[in-house]
């Protein structure tokens with residue numbers, strides 16, 4: 001039995017160590033909403049993966065703030081004994097998955113902390129360390145890209161994902177492949193291509209890539225299936241998979257052979273486990289994606305990535321790949337390019353008060 005007494009929404013911003021450019025835009029800082037729940041059993045923290053603009057998804061920070069403040073949090077405060085599994089249909093709210101995921105994370109954190117149980121153990125983790133890859137933004141030049149990749153490989157990352165967009169693709173990836181013939185490489189197009197880009201895909205198919213992530217529109221599973229039939233390289237879906245039902249549809253259509261699981265994109269950790277379960281039952285490998293999270297969301301991602309179906313390295317990079325100073329104690333890359341899964345109760349991490357103060361743009365408390 002848990003009673004939620006109040007919620008606090010907090011907009012934070014952290015400068016990125018280097019700009020992160022994708023096919024849909026460039027970020028110089030990480031701006032996101034943190035949720036802190038006060039319950040009769042203690043507090044819990046959640047992080048929303050939405051960004052400042054509706055580009056990766058239709059959700060963005062100002063909209064997620066309103067969805068939380070005016071709809072989701074009031075419904076949570078009105079509920080008797082709200083369970084984490086209730087959050088997906090809380091208040092009859094449709095969509096707004098990233099906002100719901102943040103709230104679910106905070107509720108799980110509060111409950112698990114009260115029980116003294118780690119999130120990883122609750123979700124069904126079978127590993128205490130996870131293999132880590134790194135996602136490399138579109139660089140200023142091929143030379144700059146090769147230099148960045150060299151740095152990440154030297155740090156120990158076991159898989160490198162290159163962001164691509166039309167015109168900044170085959171030549172860039174070839175340059176990296178030539179410099180690192182044996183590296184585990186993948187590319188992520190963030191939905192920037194169409195089936196008319198057959199030449200690009202034919203060329204990428206020759207470069208020994210682990211996968212091509214979200215090449216086509218987030219809404220087009222049929223075209224992804226058509227493209228997958230033409231390629232030897234597995235397609236991995238990210239934006240297209242918003243639920244376990246989407247994963248079932250994508251697999252049934254042959255639209256992908258790998259799935260990127262992001263708890264925020266699918267509406268929470270519990271749905272992320274269901275996506276994992278669907279894929280595992282069908283024999284598809286999954287891996288844990290990222291949204292440049294602070295240490296709060298990173299802790300949740302690492303717990304998820306410790307489930308048995310996460311057989312490929314994730315975008316779960318160390319704090320230092322993103323921030324000079326994280327909100328939490330920093331996550332660091334360890335032996336063999338692996339990172340430790342947090343073992344403390346709940347998320348196993350907390351924001352440092354000094355860092356919270358330094359990074360906060362706005363706070364609003366919603367009393368019960």
Ligand code: OSB
Nearest residue numbers: 056135238289290291292293315
């Ligand atoms: O498509 O995976 C993506 C970051 C923001 C939005 C979308 C994506 C990404 C990344 C970064 O690739 C992954 C990370 O290091 O967190």
Ligand code: MG
Nearest residue numbers: 188213214238
């Ligand atoms: Mg992606």
